[in-house]
Amino acid sequence: MKFVSAMMRHETNTFSPLPTTLEDFCRGTGIDGPNYGEVAAKCFKETNSALGAYLDIADESGAEIEVAIAASASPSGIVRDTAFEHICEMICTSVALGCDAVLLDLHGAMVTETFDDPEGELLRRIRHVAPDIPIAIALDFHTNISKMTIDNATVITGYRTYPHIDIYETGERAARTLLRAMAGEIDPVISWKVMPMLTHMNKQTPSCEPMKSIMDRARQAEADGEVLNASIFGGFPLSDIPHVGLATVIMADRNNPNGQALCDELSDMAWQRRADFVFESGTLEGAVAEAKSYGDGPIVMADHGENVGAGGVTDVMDALEEVLRVGLEDVVAGPFWDPASVAELRSAGEGAEVTIDLGGKTDMPALNMKGRPLRLSGKVGRLSNGAFTISGPMMTGMIADIGDCAVLEMSGDVQVVICSKRLEPYDKGVFTQAGIDPASKRYILLKSRQHFRAGFEDIAKHIVMVPGPGVCSSDYDLFPFKNIPRPLYPLDDI
Numbered sequence: 471m472k473f474v475s476a477m478m479r480h481e482t483n484t485f486s487p488l489p490t491t492l493e494d495f496c497r498g499t500g501i502d503g504p505n506y507g508e509v510a511a512k513c514f515k516e517t518n519s520a521l522g523a524y525l526d527i528a529d530e531s532g533a534e535i536e537v538a539i540a541a542s543a544s545p546s547g548i549v550r551d552t553a554f555e556h557i558c559e560m561i562c563t564s565v566a567l568g569c570d571a572v573l574l575d576l577h578g579a580m581v582t583e584t585f586d587d588p589e590g591e592l593l594r595r596i597r598h599v600a601p602d603i604p605i606a607i608a609l610d611f612h613t614n615i616s617k618m619t620i621d622n623a624t625v626i627t628g629y630r631t632y633p634h635i636d637i638y639e640t641g642e643r644a645a646r647t648l649l650r651a652m653a654g655e656i657d658p659v660i661s662w663k664v665m666p667m668l669t670h671m672n673k674q675t676p677s678c679e680p681m682k683s684i685m686d687r688a689r690q691a692e693a694d695g696e697v698l699n700a701s702i703f704g705g706f707p708l709s710d711i712p713h714v715g716l717a718t719v720i721m722a723d724r725n726n727p728n729g730q731a732l733c734d735e736l737s738d739m740a741w742q743r744r745a746d747f748v749f750e751s752g753t754l755e756g757a758v759a760e761a762k763s764y765g766d767g768p769i770v771m772a773d774h775g776e777n778v779g780a781g782g783v784t785d786v787m788d789a790l791e792e793v794l795r796v797g798l799e800d801v802v803a804g805p806f807w808d809p810a811s812v813a814e815l816r817s818a819g820e821g822a823e824v825t826i827d828l829g830g831k832t833d834m835p836a837l838n839m840k841g842r843p844l845r846l847s848g849k850v851g852r853l854s855n856g857a858f859t860i861s862g863p864m865m866t867g868m869i870a871d872i873g874d875c876a877v878l879e880m881s882g883d884v885q886v887v888i889c890s891k892r893l894e895p896y897d898k899g900v901f902t903q904a905g906i907d908p909a910s911k912r913y914i915l916l917k918s919r920q921h922f923r924a925g926f927e928d929i930a931k932h933i934v935m936v937p938g939p940g941v942c943s944s945d946y947d948l949f950p951f952k953n954i955p956r957p958l959y960p961l962d963d964i
């Protein structure tokens with residue numbers, strides 16, 4: 471038996487000003503660009519990825535497995551057609567050479583210059599090459615699911631956590647269900663439904679209500695054997711496409727009426743609680759004042775207006791400016807993306823006194839925002855290469871790379887970490903690689919929405935959500951949506 475497997479992962483924020491090129495598809499490996507074959511297999515073996523699970527299951531079942539391509543990029547703007555065409559070609563060429571099944575590690579919220587549903591397009595092309603080939607896919611919790619994906623996949627499963635710490639298990643469930651189908655034990659069919667809900671990502675986390683009861687019911691139904699697999703997708707709201715929304719996807723054996731019934735039940739639960747998926751942001755000033763009011767640290771301040779995990783640029787400086795304005799001390803902040811400032815600090819050298827204009831290098835035309843740097847003075851601290859192995863629960867074992875990195879040491883014991891490759895801080899490594907122990911700081915200012923919880927919740931005495939401006943804002947009224955389906959809650963009162 472031979473499997474072709476591949477990873478194509480990107481969450482596209484269609485409002486981000488940063489286009490995504492093929493070279494950006496290098497996340498998790500520390501190697502430039504995508505990876506192929508044996509190199510890719512080595513990079514993702516024993517990592518918390520769906521591809522890692524596929525490799526293990528192939529070993530376990532004595533099957534041959536070829537990794538056509540492993541391409542994962544940090545969330546950012548529209549993906550170039552050239553990148554997508556290359557990824558598709560690698561996968562379709564491998565499939566055309568002959569295999570018994572295809573195992574895909576996809577994100578599910580990618581948008582390219584030409585396709586608003588590239589995952590569906592990829593699956594359509596695979597089926598064009600091999601019409602009857604069984605295909606299993608593992609999808610991110612933030613998938614916007616489409617009809618083309620449903621029509622061209624045999625088995626679909628999604629993550630059940632946010633931060634995403636069950637990526638391996640998701641791949642495992644997808645592959646195991648597919649293997650059972652191939653062995654003739656089951657005949658899986660998909661029931662699915664998309665609800666017209668643009669949920670707020672700060673309210674999607676399955677460990678908290680309102681998502682908790684819905685996800686718990688899905689888990690239970692699967693554990694009890696009521697259905698084969700049950701997935702809820704929170705959806706990725708910062709995507710101006712027609713198939714955005716919260717979705718339910720159930721795999722059940724043919725002739726098992728529980729599949730459609732569970733799909734309807736879970737969708738209805740989400741719809742009944744739609745008002746609970748609305749997040750009220752408050753103000754930036756109010757959030758920083760709240761952080762200042764707490765006695766003991768570390769106090770994690772999560773600036774969620776511009777997190778990499780949802781396509782943020784991470785060079786908007788408003789939250790740091792407010793932290794300095796109100797005089798917070800003993801702070802670590804970052805990592806902020808500003809390759810030019812890193813180069814400036816590196817040429818000045820460790821220990822040099824410098825004044826830099828940090829961040830604000832990027833305009834955000836979709837939001838009519840002009841880049842605005844923040845002038846900072848201090849001493850150059852540790853210089854590092856920004857590479858570390860992830861030890862926390864999210865993407866465990868993968869190589870993270872925030873590029874050349876520099877610390878600016880400012881008065882009041884404020885340390886600002888500046889990087890040259892964007893990464894959401896979901897692991898303490900973003901700071902420890904620069905010689906900073908975040909647990910020893912009173913305040914930790916991060917650009918993150920929920921993923922920081924994977925690496926920092928265990929040391930946080932308090933967590934404050936900070937609504938900085940940017941392309942990941944929770945204020946949907948700021949975004950010029952043109953292609954989303956209407957009516958859509960909460961933009962429309964339905």
Ligand SMILES: [Zn+2]
Pocket residue numbers: 610611612634
């Ligand atoms: Zn996600």
